[in-house]
Amino acid sequence: MRTFAYAITLFALPVTLVHAQADVFGYFEPEYAGIYHRDNYCQLLYNKLRVDIKSTVVKNTEFGANAIFLLYYGKPDWNVIDFLPQDIASTVPPEMRPLYQFTYQDTFYLDNVYVRFGLNRFAITAGKQQISLGAGYFANPTDVFNIKDALDPTYEQPGHHGLRMDFLLGSRLSLMTLFSPIEMDWKTSGKLLRAKIGLGHFDFSVMGIEMPYKLTDFYTFELSEQTRRSFGGDVVGELIGLGVWAEGLYTFLEEDNDDFYEFLAGTDYTFESGLYTMLEYHHNSQAKSDHENFDLNDWMRFFTGETKTVSRDQIYGLITYPLTDLLLLGGSLVFSLSDYSTAIVPMIQYSLFENIELLLMGNIYTGEEGTAYSRTLGNGFLLRASVYY
Numbered sequence: 001m002r003t004f005a006y007a008i009t010l011f012a013l014p015v016t017l018v019h020a021q022a023d024v025f026g027y028f029e030p031e032y033a034g035i036y037h038r039d040n041y042c043q044l045l046y047n048k049l050r051v052d053i054k055s056t057v058v059k060n061t062e063f064g065a066n067a068i069f070l071l072y073y074g075k076p077d078w079n080v081i082d083f084l085p086q087d088i089a090s091t092v093p094p095e096m097r098p099l100y101q102f103t104y105q106d107t108f109y110l111d112n113v114y115v116r117f118g119l120n121r122f123a124i125t126a127g128k129q130q131i132s133l134g135a136g137y138f139a140n141p142t143d144v145f146n147i148k149d150a151l152d153p154t155y156e157q158p159g160h161h162g163l164r165m166d167f168l169l170g171s172r173l174s175l176m177t178l179f180s181p182i183e184m185d186w187k188t189s190g191k192l193l194r195a196k197i198g199l200g201h202f203d204f205s206v207m208g209i210e211m212p213y214k215l216t217d218f219y220t221f222e223l224s225e226q227t228r229r230s231f232g233g234d235v236v237g238e239l240i241g242l243g244v245w246a247e248g249l250y251t252f253l254e255e256d257n258d259d260f261y262e263f264l265a266g267t268d269y270t271f272e273s274g275l276y277t278m279l280e281y282h283h284n285s286q287a288k289s290d291h292e293n294f295d296l297n298d299w300m301r302f303f304t305g306e307t308k309t310v311s312r313d314q315i316y317g318l319i320t321y322p323l324t325d326l327l328l329l330g331g332s333l334v335f336s337l338s339d340y341s342t343a344i345v346p347m348i349q350y351s352l353f354e355n356i357e358l359l360l361m362g363n364i365y366t367g368e369e370g371t372a373y374s375r376t377l378g379n380g381f382l383l384r385a386s387v388y389y
Contacts, residue, residue: 213226
Protein backbone atom coordinates (compact mmCIF):
# COMPACT_ATOMS: atom_id res chain seq x y z
CA MET A 1 0.00 0.00 0.00
CA ARG A 2 2.83 2.41 0.82
CA THR A 3 4.55 1.79 -2.52
CA PHE A 4 1.25 2.40 -4.31
CA ALA A 5 0.79 5.69 -2.44
CA TYR A 6 4.32 6.75 -3.38
CA ALA A 7 3.61 5.97 -7.03
CA ILE A 8 0.42 8.05 -6.98
CA THR A 9 2.35 10.94 -5.40
CA LEU A 10 5.13 10.59 -7.94
CA PHE A 11 2.79 11.12 -10.88
CA ALA A 12 0.21 13.42 -9.26
CA LEU A 13 2.68 15.96 -7.90
CA PRO A 14 4.08 17.02 -11.30
CA VAL A 15 0.57 17.41 -12.74
CA THR A 16 -0.42 19.61 -9.81
CA LEU A 17 2.67 21.77 -10.10
CA VAL A 18 2.32 22.24 -13.85
CA HIS A 19 -0.83 24.23 -13.11
CA ALA A 20 1.21 26.19 -10.56
CA GLN A 21 3.63 27.33 -13.31
CA ALA A 22 6.40 24.89 -12.36
CA ASP A 23 8.88 23.28 -14.77
CA VAL A 24 8.81 19.49 -14.77
CA PHE A 25 11.64 17.48 -16.30
CA GLY A 26 13.82 14.46 -15.59
CA TYR A 27 14.79 11.12 -17.10
CA PHE A 28 14.07 7.41 -17.27
CA GLU A 29 17.15 5.20 -16.88
CA PRO A 30 17.21 1.41 -17.34
CA GLU A 31 20.56 -0.26 -16.59
CA TYR A 32 21.89 -3.78 -17.03
CA ALA A 33 25.07 -4.78 -15.16
CA GLY A 34 26.83 -8.11 -15.57
CA ILE A 35 29.73 -9.39 -13.51
CA TYR A 36 31.88 -12.48 -13.92
CA HIS A 37 33.11 -13.45 -10.48
CA ARG A 38 34.88 -16.65 -9.40
CA ASP A 39 33.55 -18.67 -12.38
CA ASN A 40 30.00 -17.37 -11.88
CA TYR A 41 28.14 -14.87 -14.05
CA CYS A 42 25.71 -12.63 -12.15
CA GLN A 43 23.47 -9.83 -13.32
CA LEU A 44 21.75 -6.89 -11.67
CA LEU A 45 19.21 -4.71 -13.44
CA TYR A 46 17.25 -1.66 -12.44
CA ASN A 47 14.73 0.82 -13.82
CA LYS A 48 15.12 4.33 -12.49
CA LEU A 49 12.67 7.19 -12.94
CA ARG A 50 13.61 10.69 -11.84
CA VAL A 51 11.11 13.56 -11.79
CA ASP A 52 12.50 17.07 -11.24
CA ILE A 53 10.34 20.04 -10.34
CA LYS A 54 11.45 23.66 -10.31
CA SER A 55 9.45 26.83 -9.75
CA THR A 56 10.50 30.50 -9.71
CA VAL A 57 7.01 32.00 -9.58
CA VAL A 58 7.72 33.89 -6.35
CA LYS A 59 10.13 36.78 -6.90
CA ASN A 60 13.74 36.07 -5.83
CA THR A 61 12.72 32.58 -4.72
CA GLU A 62 13.34 29.17 -6.25
CA PHE A 63 11.70 25.94 -5.19
CA GLY A 64 13.18 22.67 -6.40
CA ALA A 65 12.67 18.99 -5.74
CA ASN A 66 13.24 15.64 -7.38
CA ALA A 67 11.74 12.26 -6.70
CA ILE A 68 13.44 8.99 -7.61
CA PHE A 69 11.75 5.64 -8.07
CA LEU A 70 14.05 2.58 -8.30
CA LEU A 71 13.01 -0.97 -9.24
CA TYR A 72 15.61 -3.75 -9.01
CA TYR A 73 15.60 -7.22 -10.50
CA GLY A 74 18.15 -9.88 -11.34
CA LYS A 75 20.40 -10.76 -8.39
CA PRO A 76 19.43 -8.42 -5.53
CA ASP A 77 21.32 -10.16 -2.69
CA TRP A 78 25.11 -9.85 -2.42
CA ASN A 79 27.57 -10.73 0.32
CA VAL A 80 30.68 -8.60 0.63
CA ILE A 81 32.64 -11.56 2.03
CA ASP A 82 32.52 -13.19 -1.42
CA PHE A 83 34.63 -10.34 -2.82
CA LEU A 84 37.32 -10.31 -0.14
CA PRO A 85 40.70 -12.09 -0.37
CA GLN A 86 40.42 -15.67 0.83
CA ASP A 87 42.83 -15.18 3.76
CA ILE A 88 40.59 -12.36 5.09
CA ALA A 89 37.25 -14.01 4.26
CA SER A 90 38.30 -17.18 6.09
CA THR A 91 38.62 -15.23 9.37
CA VAL A 92 34.86 -14.50 9.39
CA PRO A 93 32.93 -17.19 11.33
CA PRO A 94 30.13 -18.83 9.29
CA GLU A 95 27.47 -17.64 11.74
CA MET A 96 28.53 -14.01 11.13
CA ARG A 97 28.48 -14.11 7.32
CA PRO A 98 24.81 -12.98 7.08
CA LEU A 99 25.84 -9.71 8.77
CA TYR A 100 27.90 -8.80 5.69
CA GLN A 101 25.06 -9.28 3.23
CA PHE A 102 23.23 -6.39 1.60
CA THR A 103 20.16 -6.32 -0.63
CA TYR A 104 19.12 -3.93 -3.39
CA GLN A 105 15.48 -3.10 -2.65
CA ASP A 106 12.83 -1.26 -4.62
CA THR A 107 12.59 2.22 -3.22
CA PHE A 108 11.06 5.67 -3.63
CA TYR A 109 12.59 8.79 -2.09
CA LEU A 110 12.96 12.54 -2.40
CA ASP A 111 16.57 13.05 -3.37
CA ASN A 112 16.40 16.84 -3.15
CA VAL A 113 13.74 19.22 -1.87
CA TYR A 114 14.77 22.81 -1.14
CA VAL A 115 13.85 26.46 -1.30
CA ARG A 116 16.36 29.18 -2.26
CA PHE A 117 15.94 32.89 -1.63
CA GLY A 118 18.43 35.18 -3.33
CA LEU A 119 19.19 38.88 -3.60
CA ASN A 120 22.02 40.55 -5.50
CA ARG A 121 24.83 39.54 -3.14
CA PHE A 122 23.19 37.07 -0.79
CA ALA A 123 21.39 33.75 -1.08
CA ILE A 124 20.07 31.28 1.47
CA THR A 125 19.11 27.68 0.65
CA ALA A 126 17.22 25.44 3.06
CA GLY A 127 16.30 21.78 2.69
CA LYS A 128 17.77 18.67 1.12
CA GLN A 129 20.17 19.94 -1.53
CA GLN A 130 23.26 19.19 -3.57
CA ILE A 131 26.51 19.82 -1.68
CA SER A 132 29.47 19.45 -3.98
CA LEU A 133 32.96 20.52 -2.95
CA GLY A 134 36.38 20.34 -4.54
CA ALA A 135 37.94 20.57 -7.98
CA GLY A 136 38.97 16.94 -8.50
CA TYR A 137 37.39 14.56 -11.02
CA PHE A 138 38.29 11.11 -9.69
CA ALA A 139 38.01 12.07 -6.00
CA ASN A 140 37.42 15.14 -3.81
CA PRO A 141 39.43 15.24 -0.57
CA THR A 142 37.58 18.39 0.57
CA ASP A 143 34.13 16.81 0.07
CA VAL A 144 33.20 15.21 3.39
CA PHE A 145 29.61 14.60 2.28
CA ASN A 146 30.01 12.46 -0.85
CA ILE A 147 32.02 9.42 -1.94
CA LYS A 148 32.67 9.05 -5.65
CA ASP A 149 32.68 5.73 -7.47
CA ALA A 150 36.21 5.38 -8.89
CA LEU A 151 34.86 3.56 -11.96
CA ASP A 152 32.02 6.05 -12.60
CA PRO A 153 33.01 9.30 -10.85
CA THR A 154 30.65 11.64 -12.72
CA TYR A 155 27.43 9.86 -11.74
CA GLU A 156 25.03 12.07 -9.78
CA GLN A 157 25.48 12.43 -6.03
CA PRO A 158 22.64 12.33 -3.46
CA GLY A 159 21.22 15.36 -1.73
CA HIS A 160 22.00 16.31 1.87
CA HIS A 161 20.01 18.17 4.51
CA GLY A 162 21.40 21.60 5.21
CA LEU A 163 21.01 25.33 5.67
CA ARG A 164 23.38 27.16 3.31
CA MET A 165 24.18 30.85 3.01
CA ASP A 166 26.20 32.39 0.16
CA PHE A 167 27.65 35.89 0.25
CA LEU A 168 29.14 37.65 -2.79
CA LEU A 169 31.64 40.06 -1.28
CA GLY A 170 33.26 41.17 -4.54
CA SER A 171 33.45 40.37 -8.24
CA ARG A 172 35.56 37.26 -7.51
CA LEU A 173 35.29 37.01 -3.75
CA SER A 174 32.62 34.91 -2.04
CA LEU A 175 31.85 33.30 1.30
CA MET A 176 29.75 30.20 1.96
CA THR A 177 28.50 28.82 5.28
CA LEU A 178 26.68 25.54 5.75
CA PHE A 179 24.95 23.87 8.68
CA SER A 180 23.96 20.23 8.23
CA PRO A 181 21.92 18.65 11.05
CA ILE A 182 23.59 15.25 10.92
CA GLU A 183 22.78 14.61 14.58
CA MET A 184 20.19 16.01 16.96
CA ASP A 185 22.43 18.47 18.78
CA TRP A 186 24.60 21.34 17.55
CA LYS A 187 27.97 19.92 18.56
CA THR A 188 27.65 16.72 16.58
CA SER A 189 26.11 18.34 13.49
CA GLY A 190 28.06 19.47 10.46
CA LYS A 191 29.38 23.02 10.15
CA LEU A 192 31.34 24.40 7.20
CA LEU A 193 32.85 27.78 6.35
CA ARG A 194 34.41 28.33 2.89
CA ALA A 195 35.96 31.44 1.34
CA LYS A 196 36.78 31.66 -2.36
CA ILE A 197 38.75 34.26 -4.29
CA GLY A 198 39.78 34.61 -7.93
CA LEU A 199 43.25 35.91 -8.82
CA GLY A 200 44.33 36.05 -12.45
CA HIS A 201 43.78 32.70 -14.15
CA PHE A 202 43.18 30.90 -10.84
CA ASP A 203 40.44 30.47 -8.23
CA PHE A 204 41.49 29.68 -4.65
CA SER A 205 39.39 28.52 -1.72
CA VAL A 206 40.03 27.77 1.94
CA MET A 207 37.65 26.01 4.30
CA GLY A 208 37.10 24.76 7.81
CA ILE A 209 34.77 21.88 8.70
CA GLU A 210 33.48 20.37 11.94
CA MET A 211 31.32 17.25 11.87
CA PRO A 212 30.97 13.75 13.36
CA TYR A 213 33.49 11.09 12.40
CA LYS A 214 32.25 7.50 12.61
CA LEU A 215 34.16 4.24 12.22
CA THR A 216 32.81 0.71 12.44
CA ASP A 217 34.81 -2.23 13.77
CA PHE A 218 33.58 -4.88 11.33
CA TYR A 219 34.91 -7.70 13.50
CA THR A 220 32.42 -6.80 16.25
CA PHE A 221 30.13 -4.26 14.48
CA GLU A 222 30.77 -1.74 17.26
CA LEU A 223 30.51 1.88 16.15
CA SER A 224 32.83 4.59 17.48
CA GLU A 225 32.09 8.27 17.06
CA GLN A 226 34.06 11.43 17.72
CA THR A 227 34.31 14.98 16.40
CA ARG A 228 36.52 15.77 13.43
CA ARG A 229 37.83 19.24 12.61
CA SER A 230 39.23 19.62 9.13
CA PHE A 231 41.04 22.43 7.34
CA GLY A 232 41.93 22.62 3.67
CA GLY A 233 41.17 24.15 0.33
CA ASP A 234 41.53 23.90 -3.41
CA VAL A 235 42.91 25.76 -6.42
CA VAL A 236 41.86 25.51 -10.06
CA GLY A 237 43.03 27.40 -13.12
CA GLU A 238 45.08 27.40 -16.31
CA LEU A 239 48.86 27.24 -16.77
CA ILE A 240 50.65 27.33 -20.16
CA GLY A 241 47.58 25.96 -21.91
CA LEU A 242 46.96 23.19 -19.40
CA GLY A 243 44.07 22.99 -17.00
CA VAL A 244 45.47 22.44 -13.49
CA TRP A 245 43.87 21.87 -10.10
CA ALA A 246 44.65 20.64 -6.62
CA GLU A 247 42.83 20.18 -3.35
CA GLY A 248 43.61 18.86 0.10
CA LEU A 249 42.21 18.45 3.60
CA TYR A 250 43.85 17.78 6.98
CA THR A 251 41.67 16.27 9.71
CA PHE A 252 42.21 16.52 13.46
CA LEU A 253 40.35 13.96 15.58
CA GLU A 254 39.07 14.95 19.00
CA GLU A 255 39.75 11.79 21.00
CA ASP A 256 42.81 10.07 19.53
CA ASN A 257 46.02 10.81 17.66
CA ASP A 258 45.06 9.18 14.35
CA ASP A 259 44.88 12.48 12.47
CA PHE A 260 44.92 12.04 8.71
CA TYR A 261 45.16 14.01 5.50
CA GLU A 262 44.23 13.63 1.86
CA PHE A 263 45.22 15.54 -1.26
CA LEU A 264 44.82 15.39 -5.02
CA ALA A 265 46.49 17.15 -7.97
CA GLY A 266 45.46 16.97 -11.62
CA THR A 267 45.87 18.38 -15.09
CA ASP A 268 44.07 18.09 -18.42
CA TYR A 269 44.46 19.13 -22.04
CA THR A 270 42.19 19.15 -25.09
CA PHE A 271 43.81 18.80 -28.52
CA GLU A 272 42.49 20.56 -31.63
CA SER A 273 41.14 17.24 -32.89
CA GLY A 274 38.86 17.03 -29.85
CA LEU A 275 40.98 14.42 -28.07
CA TYR A 276 40.73 15.03 -24.33
CA THR A 277 43.29 13.76 -21.81
CA MET A 278 43.40 14.03 -18.02
CA LEU A 279 45.68 12.80 -15.26
CA GLU A 280 45.27 12.94 -11.47
CA TYR A 281 47.33 11.82 -8.48
CA HIS A 282 45.56 11.03 -5.22
CA HIS A 283 47.02 10.37 -1.75
CA ASN A 284 45.06 9.21 1.30
CA SER A 285 47.07 8.84 4.50
CA GLN A 286 44.26 6.77 6.09
CA ALA A 287 44.94 3.90 3.69
CA LYS A 288 47.85 1.47 3.92
CA SER A 289 50.80 1.46 1.55
CA ASP A 290 51.27 -2.33 1.56
CA HIS A 291 48.36 -4.51 0.39
CA GLU A 292 49.63 -7.41 2.51
CA ASN A 293 48.57 -5.38 5.55
CA PHE A 294 44.96 -4.91 4.38
CA ASP A 295 42.50 -6.40 6.86
CA LEU A 296 38.74 -6.84 7.13
CA ASN A 297 38.23 -3.32 8.43
CA ASP A 298 40.19 -1.77 5.55
CA TRP A 299 38.03 -3.47 2.94
CA MET A 300 34.68 -3.06 4.69
CA ARG A 301 35.23 0.61 5.51
CA PHE A 302 36.08 1.19 1.85
CA PHE A 303 33.03 -0.73 0.59
CA THR A 304 30.69 1.11 2.97
CA GLY A 305 32.20 4.56 2.31
CA GLU A 306 33.64 5.17 5.79
CA THR A 307 37.02 5.66 4.09
CA LYS A 308 37.51 6.81 0.51
CA THR A 309 40.18 4.38 -0.69
CA VAL A 310 41.79 1.10 0.30
CA SER A 311 45.06 2.04 -1.45
CA ARG A 312 47.18 4.94 -0.15
CA ASP A 313 48.49 6.28 -3.49
CA GLN A 314 46.68 6.16 -6.81
CA ILE A 315 46.90 7.60 -10.31
CA TYR A 316 43.79 8.21 -12.38
CA GLY A 317 43.86 8.70 -16.15
CA LEU A 318 41.08 9.54 -18.60
CA ILE A 319 41.03 9.86 -22.39
CA THR A 320 38.05 10.56 -24.68
CA TYR A 321 37.67 11.22 -28.39
CA PRO A 322 34.52 12.33 -30.29
CA LEU A 323 34.55 9.96 -33.24
CA THR A 324 31.44 11.71 -34.59
CA ASP A 325 29.05 14.35 -33.26
CA LEU A 326 27.00 11.52 -31.74
CA LEU A 327 29.64 8.94 -30.79
CA LEU A 328 32.21 9.36 -28.01
CA LEU A 329 34.92 6.77 -27.38
CA GLY A 330 37.11 6.73 -24.32
CA GLY A 331 38.35 4.99 -21.27
CA SER A 332 39.89 5.49 -17.87
CA LEU A 333 42.19 3.62 -15.55
CA VAL A 334 43.00 3.68 -11.87
CA PHE A 335 46.51 2.53 -10.98
CA SER A 336 47.44 1.75 -7.38
CA LEU A 337 51.01 2.82 -6.65
CA SER A 338 50.79 0.84 -3.42
CA ASP A 339 50.47 -2.60 -5.05
CA TYR A 340 50.68 -1.96 -8.85
CA SER A 341 47.16 -3.22 -9.52
CA THR A 342 45.00 -1.53 -12.15
CA ALA A 343 41.32 -1.07 -12.96
CA ILE A 344 40.65 -0.39 -16.65
CA VAL A 345 37.31 1.12 -17.70
CA PRO A 346 36.62 1.27 -21.49
CA MET A 347 33.63 3.39 -22.45
CA ILE A 348 31.39 4.08 -25.48
CA GLN A 349 28.72 6.80 -25.35
CA TYR A 350 26.21 7.21 -28.19
CA SER A 351 23.50 9.84 -28.58
CA LEU A 352 20.79 7.80 -30.22
CA PHE A 353 18.41 10.75 -30.51
CA GLU A 354 18.40 14.30 -29.15
CA ASN A 355 17.11 13.16 -25.77
CA ILE A 356 18.31 9.53 -25.62
CA GLU A 357 21.87 8.49 -24.68
CA LEU A 358 23.36 5.01 -24.52
CA LEU A 359 26.42 4.21 -22.38
CA LEU A 360 28.43 0.99 -22.50
CA MET A 361 31.10 0.75 -19.82
CA GLY A 362 33.34 -2.13 -18.79
CA ASN A 363 35.55 -2.80 -15.79
CA ILE A 364 38.65 -4.98 -15.97
CA TYR A 365 40.73 -5.64 -12.85
CA THR A 366 44.32 -6.82 -13.36
CA GLY A 367 45.80 -7.24 -9.87
CA GLU A 368 46.70 -10.33 -7.89
CA GLU A 369 44.44 -11.50 -5.09
CA GLY A 370 44.53 -9.16 -2.12
CA THR A 371 45.52 -6.06 -4.09
CA ALA A 372 43.34 -2.97 -4.38
CA TYR A 373 42.14 -3.86 -7.90
CA SER A 374 42.34 -7.64 -7.77
CA ARG A 375 40.92 -9.85 -10.53
CA THR A 376 38.98 -11.67 -7.79
CA LEU A 377 36.77 -8.59 -7.39
CA GLY A 378 35.11 -9.64 -10.64
CA ASN A 379 35.20 -8.21 -14.14
CA GLY A 380 32.07 -6.96 -15.81
CA PHE A 381 30.21 -4.30 -17.75
CA LEU A 382 27.11 -2.14 -17.65
CA LEU A 383 24.75 -0.90 -20.33
CA ARG A 384 22.78 2.20 -19.41
CA ALA A 385 20.18 4.16 -21.36
CA SER A 386 19.11 7.67 -20.35
CA VAL A 387 15.86 9.01 -21.79
CA TYR A 388 15.40 12.70 -20.92
CA TYR A 389 12.08 14.54 -20.97
